Each structure stands twice: as structure tokens, then as C-alpha cells.
Amino acid sequence: MSVTGQRRVPVRLWRSVTVRLVVASAVLSTLTIGVVFGFLYWRAVGVVEEQAADTVASEIRGLAEHFGDSGLLGLVRSVQERSDITSEAEPVYLIVDGLGNYLAGNLMAWPPVIPPDGRWRKVELYRRGGGQPILIGARAHALPGGVRLLVGRALDGRVKIQDAIGEAVLWALAALWAMAVGGGLLLSRTILRRVDEVAAINRDVMVGDLGRRVPVRGSGDEFDRLAASMNAMLDRIEELMVGMRTVTDSIGHDLRSPLTRLRSRLERIQPSETSPTERDQALDDALGDIDATLDLLNRLLEIARAESGLQREQMTKIDVASVAVDVAELYDPTAEEAGLSIEATADQPVMLMGHGELLAQAVSNLVDNATKYARQHVRVEVSLADGSVKVSVVDDGPGIPEEDRERAIQRFVRLDPSRTGRGSGLGLSLVAAVARLHGGSLVLSDAEPGLRADMVMPISRG
Amino acid sequence: MTRKILIVEDDIETAAYMERGFVEQGYAVDRTADGREGLFLATGQDYDAVVLDRMLPGLDGLSVLKAVRAAGVQTPVLILSAMGALDERVRGLRAGSDDYLVKPFAFVELHARIDALIRRSAAGTEAPPSRLVVADLELDLLSRKVTRAGRPIPLQQREFQMLEYLMRHAGRVVTRTMLLEGVWNYHFDPQTNVIDVHISRLRQKVDKDFDSPLIHTVRGSGYMLALDG
Numbered sequence: 136m137s138v139t140g141q142r143r144v145p146v147r148l149w150r151s152v153t154v155r156l157v158v159a160s161a162v163l164s165t166l167t168i169g170v171v172f173g174f175l176y177w178r179a180v181g182v183v184e185e186q187a188a189d190t191v192a193s194e195i196r197g198l199a200e201h202f203g204d205s206g207l208l209g210l211v212r213s214v215q216e217r218s219d220i221t222s223e224a225e226p227v228y229l230i231v232d233g234l235g236n237y238l239a240g241n242l243m244a245w246p247p248v249i250p251p252d253g254r255w256r257k258v259e260l261y262r263r264g265g266g267q268p269i270l271i272g273a274r275a276h277a278l279p280g281g282v283r284l285l286v287g288r289a290l291d292g293r294v295k296i297q298d299a300i301g302e303a304v305l306w307a308l309a310a311l312w313a314m315a316v317g318g319g320l321l322l323s324r325t326i327l328r329r330v331d332e333v334a335a336i337n338r339d340v341m342v343g344d345l346g347r348r349v350p351v352r353g354s355g356d357e358f359d360r361l362a363a364s365m366n367a368m369l370d371r372i373e374e375l376m377v378g379m380r381t382v383t384d385s386i387g388h389d390l391r392s393p394l395t396r397l398r399s400r401l402e403r404i405q406p407s408e409t410s411p412t413e414r415d416q417a418l419d420d421a422l423g424d425i426d427a428t429l430d431l432l433n434r435l436l437e438i439a440r441a442e443s444g445l446q447r448e449q450m451t452k453i454d455v456a457s458v459a460v461d462v463a464e465l466y467d468p469t470a471e472e473a474g475l476s477i478e479a480t481a482d483q484p485v486m487l488m489g490h491g492e493l494l495a496q497a498v499s500n501l502v503d504n505a506t507k508y509a510r511q512h513v514r515v516e517v518s519l520a521d522g523s524v525k526v527s528v529v530d531d532g533p534g535i536p537e538e539d540r541e542r543a544i545q546r547f548v549r550l551d552p553s554r555t556g557r558g559s560g561l562g563l564s565l566v567a568a569v570a571r572l573h574g575g576s577l578v579l580s581d582a583e584p585g586l587r588a589d590m591v592m593p594i595s596r597g
Numbered sequence: 598m599t600r601k602i603l604i605v606e607d608d609i610e611t612a613a614y615m616e617r618g619f620v621e622q623g624y625a626v627d628r629t630a631d632g633r634e635g636l637f638l639a640t641g642q643d644y645d646a647v648v649l650d651r652m653l654p655g656l657d658g659l660s661v662l663k664a665v666r667a668a669g670v671q672t673p674v675l676i677l678s679a680m681g682a683l684d685e686r687v688r689g690l691r692a693g694s695d696d697y698l699v700k701p702f703a704f705v706e707l708h709a710r711i712d713a714l715i716r717r718s719a720a721g722t723e724a725p726p727s728r729l730v731v732a733d734l735e736l737d738l739l740s741r742k743v744t745r746a747g748r749p750i751p752l753q754q755r756e757f758q759m760l761e762y763l764m765r766h767a768g769r770v771v772t773r774t775m776l777l778e779g780v781w782n783y784h785f786d787p788q789t790n791v792i793d794v795h796i797s798r799l800r801q802k803v804d805k806d807f808d809s810p811l812i813h814t815v816r817g818s819g820y821m822l823a824l825d826g
Contacts, residue, residue: 429701430786433681437785440682449684464755465781468794492683496785503788562788 157319233281456481508532605635632656705818772819
């Protein structure tokens with residue numbers, strides 16, 4: 136990785152998917168913590184309050200009993216004693232007589248919102264001697280003789296719980312955020328490093344180093360799969376580039392000679408020196424050169440199109456047998472004229488996902504070749520074996536020596552230099568390209584005597 | 598009646614070459630290099646045929662063609678294009694063209710095809726004939742029998758198809774490529790001139806025993822079936 140790449144890490148971190156995910160998950164966890172602690176708080180407060188309510192209820196029962204035993208005076212004394220104790224629970228007491236006059240306790244006056252029915256109520260009240268109103272929970276009880284008794288507890292425990300839980304929330308959040316950020320950084324660093332690796336190789340390839348490949352670690356993870364498919368793509372691109380280079384080199388080479396010939400021919404036509412018949416002849420020859428050159432170009436383009444694989448889209452289910460028989464029939468009169476016999480054998484239809492036009496052209500190239508070299512017979516056979524269809528064209532001519540067969544399929548190779556007059560040296564390479572387009576290959580072998588050309592193509596496609 | 602042709606082609610040299618050729622053959626020619634103007638002319642005037650290039654400034658050939666067809670104009674259209682792959686041909690035919698010729702081309706080829714298109718569209722309104730007759734040669738499309746001067750001529754299937762094609766284009770030049778496309782449905786060019794041999798076989802059967810030959814070779818372009826070449 137380059138130095139500039141390193142420096143740009145923070146910016147990319149912020150844009151990176153990982154960091155965004157980490158932030159999103161942190162936000163989600165924060166919400167979860169809020170809900171959990173909120174629930175805890177609500178329950179804790181509830182429990183504390185229930186406890187206070189129970190305590191108050193039993194205290195009222197005790198004081199009522201005391202009133203029954205030792206009368207109003209005993210009750211008042213007992214309440215006065217209890218009011219003086221400042222315990223943690225901060226109890227609240229009040230006794231009033233039938234007219235509502237204060238008898239004892241630490242409240243200023245009887246709160247009108249609390250009827251003496253023994254039920255638990257929450258209310259904000261002023262305490263005797265205290266400045267701030269406080270929230271209390273209380274129960275009131277009516278005693279014989281119109282005396283009313285109120286017992287309550289300040290509910291300030293709530294605040295303490297709030298504080299404790301708030302603190303816990305803060306700590307939990309701090310820990311969570313630290314983990315999210317730390318983990319996220321670590322995770323995205325690891326991922327970004329592999330992304331950078333791929334990007335760096337992409338840059339190398341773009342600059343022109345087509346041989347570069349993304350390393351595959353063998354772990355089979357997503358990055359390995361990405362690397363494998365990228366490498367496959369790069370392989371294909373390199374293959375196409377090499378093919379293209381070969382074609383342009385060959386075209387350059389092969390077009391140069393007819394064009395040079397054409398040029399000199401046209402140059403020779405000097406109106407003052409040449410006779411009209413010579414001129415006509417030269418013009419005819421020039422037209423012939425142009426046609427040959429155009430023909431060459433067309434054939435090269437056909438091969439390039441077949442090799443590009445673009446024409447796979449046009450493949451349909453076709454009967455290869457009838458394609459081959461039709462081509463054989465097209466050549467039949469020509470062969471007969473040359474004293475040859477063409478025999479086409481195809482017992483049954485052989486269906487294949489294929490490009491009918493290109494297959495016909497390929498078979499036509501093979502038959503064309505065979506009729507040029509055969510002595511007496513040309514055989515066209517279509518057979519099925521091992522899930523493949525084999526289209527064979529066999530002649531009884533001189534054949535091709537084994538060491539030359541590989542070369543014969545290459546572009547522009549004419550094995551017999553004395554035959555430069557005919558054929559562009561592209562016929563067999565088109566056949567090979569068409570076979571490859573159909574997932575197969577062209578195999579040349581010895582027919583003893585003669586040449587046997589087999590297009591072998593799998594039929595288990597599509 | 599003078600036949601009128603519209604040429605929509607942006608390459609000046611090619612357009613001039615075609616115009617010269619058609620004018621020599623007695624056609625009236627309108628020419629434009631712009632797709633929009635081509636569309637305007639093709640929909641506004643009555644032409645016997647249109648030669649349409651695919652790569653055009655203004656509006657590309659296929660769009661022009663679609664617009665022309667959408668306007669209900671049924672003038673036969675031949676697409677002329679450097680794009681010769683089969684899928685390109687199919688796209689052209691789908692867009693509504695009647696024929697597709699790949700550049701580079703020879704004028705005789707273009708002329709023969711345009712001629713055939715005009716003929717076909719003129720005959721388009723009649724019911725398809727069940728028999729074709731040229732001089733004393735008769736071809737029955739239903740019984741698939743051929744007779745000349747009343748004598749039956751036995752033909753193989755392809756020979757029958759070739760003769761049918763020639764008779765449908767009687768009096769007009771039929772090129773080798775047209776025969777390959779029309780009879781064999783091949784759009785490639787076999788390296789050896791196989792068509793010539795097929796024709797000479799057909800000639801053996803149709804002309805040999807008769808005084809006046811019907812199948813003529815047109816030098817440099819193709820064949821023609823007519824009473825006198």
C-alpha cells in the first residue's frame with residue numbers, strides 16, 4: 136500500500152461501511168440500555184413504594200390498637216415520640232380531633248386530599264418546621280370520637296435510585312462506546328487492508344500490468360471469492376487482449392501486402408504510357424485485390440466475433456445433423472465437378488444449443504478445405520458420444536503432418552506456401568473459434584490417408 | 598414511370614456512388630445525409646424504396662425506420678450498414694426493414710436487391726400466385742412440378758427452390774449472395790463459388806434441350822432468368 140493511501144485512512148474510515156455499521160450498532164445499543172435501565176428504575180421505585188405502603192399500613196394498625204388500649208393521650212404521646220426520631224425513612228405523622236385541630240405529629244395541617252379511608256395516596260406536603268414541600272406516600276385512618284390519624288413516608292428513595300441507575304447507565308455507555316469504536320476500528324482496518332490490496336492490484340492492471348492477480352488466501356471467505364472472480368475476469372481480459380494484439384499484428388501484416396500490391400498496380404497506370412487494354416487489366420486486377428482484402432477483413436471480423444462469445448445470446452436449439460447435411464449438399468455439385476464424391480452420414484437429428492449460422496459456416500470451411508485436397512472422397516459425419524456431438528469432415532488427400540496440425544489452426548497460417556493463391560489461412564481458425572464458442576474444440580488427426588477434422592462440442596449446455 | 602428512391606447516407610462518397618448508379622439505371626434519386634431530414638422525406642413523399650444507413654447524424658437509422666413504420670408508411674426499406682453480424686441484421690429486420698446489406702457492397706448487389714424489393718411491394722397487393730410462368734417455363738408451387746413446353750422437368754428440392762427464386766425475380770439480376778440468402782438462408786460467403794455450379798446444373802435441366810436459353814449469366818453480378826438476356 137502506498138504512503139498516500141495510509142494518510143487517507145481517517146477520511147475513508149468515516150466513509151467506510153464498517154464504521155457506519157459500528158455507529159449504527161452503538162446507537163442501537165444505547166437505546167437498548169435506555170430501555171433496560173428505564174424498566175429497572177420503574178420496577179425499583181415500585182418495590183420501594185410498596186414496601187413503604189406496607190410499613191405504613193402496619194404502623195396504622197399498631198397505633199389504632201394503642202389508641203384502643205391507652206386512649207387519645209397515649210396515642211398522642213406515642214406519635215410525638217415517633218415524630219421526633221429522624222430516621223432514614225423520614226416518617227410523617229399527624230393526629231387531629233373531630234374539628235380538625237392539630238393534636239400531635241410533624242405535619243402542618245391535615246391535607247384535604249386524603250380522606251381517612253386507609254388507602255395509599257401520594258401527595259406533596261409541607262412538614263412542620265421544614266421549608267420545602269416533599270413527596271410523601273400516606274394512609275389516613277378514622278378513630279372513634281372523630282379523631283383522625285395520618286401516617287406516611289417520604290418517598291425520596293426514588294431520587295437515590297435515580298442517581299444510582301443514572302451512574303450505572305453512564306458507565307455502561309462508556310464501556311459500550313469504547314468497545315464499539317475500538318472493535319469497529321480494528322474490524323474496518325482489517326477489511327480496508329484487503330480492499331486496498333484489491334484496489335492496488337486494480338491500479339496496476341489499469342496502468343498496464345495485465346499479469347497482476349489478487350492473492351487468494353484459501354480461507355474461502357467473501358474476499359477470497361471476490362479475488363477468485365476478479366482473477367477469472369483478469370484472465371479473460373488478458374486472453375482477449377493477447378488475442379486482439381495477435382489479430383491487429385496479423386491484420387497489419389496481412390493487409391500490408393495486398394495494399395502495397397494495389398498501390399504499385401495503380402501507380403503503374405500512366406495514361407500516357409499504358410494502352411487502354413493494359414489499363415483495363417490493371418484496374419480489374421486492382422478491383423480483385425480490393426475484393427480479396429475486404430474478404431480477408433470480413434473473415435477476421437467473423438473470427439473475432441465468434442471468439443468474443445457475444446453471439447452466445449443468439450444460440451437456439453438446432454439440429455447439427457441437418458446443418459451438416461445441408462452444407463454437404465451445397466458442396467455436392469462442386470465436388471462432383473472436381474471428380475469427388477461427398478457422402479454425408481447422419482442417422483438421427485442431434486440437437487444442440489448452438490449458433491446455426493456460425494456452425495454452418497464452420498462446416499462449410501471444413502468441407503471447402505476437404506474438397507480442395509481430397510483425391511476421391513469427402514465424408515461428413517455427425518455422431519454422438521460421451522455427451523458430445525462430433526461433426527467430422529474426412530478427406531483422402533495428403534493430410535497434415537502431426538507436427539503441423541497445431542499450427543494449421545492458427546490464424547494466417549498456410550501450410551503449403553505454393554498455394555498462396557487461394558485461401559486466406561483463416562478457414563481452420565474460424566472453425567476452431569466456432570467450436571470454442573460452443574464449449575468444444577477442433578481436433579485434427581490422420582485419416583490414413585487424409586485429414587480428419589473433428590469439431591467436438593458438448594451437448595449438455597443450456 | 599420513373600421509380601423514385603430515397604438515399605439516407607451520411608458518407609458523401611458512398612451516397613454519390615449510389616446516386617450515380619441509380620440515376621444511370623433510370624431512377625429518380627433524393628439524397629440526404631441527416632437522419633431527421635430522412636425521416637421527414639420518407640414520411641412526406643412517395644418513394645418506391647428507401648436506402649437507409651444505420652449510423653447517421655441527427656437520428657440513427659433504426660430510429661428513423663421505427664418512426665417511418667410508426668407513421669404507417671410501408672415503403673420498402675433496405676438497411677445499409679457496416680454492422681454485419683447476424684444479431685445486427687435481426688435488429689434491423691425487427692425494426693421493420695425489408696432487406697439488409699452489409700458494407701462494403703457492390704452497386705450491382707444493391708441494385709438487384711432494391712429492384713427485388715420494389716417488385717415485391719408492387720406485387721404485394723395481389724394474392725400469392727400458385728404457379729409461376731416465364732415464357733414456356735411453368736412452375737407449380739402446389740404440386741411442386743416444373744414443365745417446359747409441356748415437358749416435365751424433374752428437379753431436386755434445392756434446384757426447385759433456386760428456380761422458384763429466379764422466376765420470382767424474372768427479368769431482374771439475382772446475385773449469388775441473394776441466392777445464398779434466399780434459398781439456403783446462409784449469410785456467409787462460402788470460399789468457393791458453389792452457387793455457379795448449382796446454377797450450371799439447373800441450366801442443364803432447364804435449358805439444355807431447348808432452343809432459347811432462359812437462365813443467363815450477368816457478368817460481374819449474377820444471374821437472370823428471362824426469355825432473352
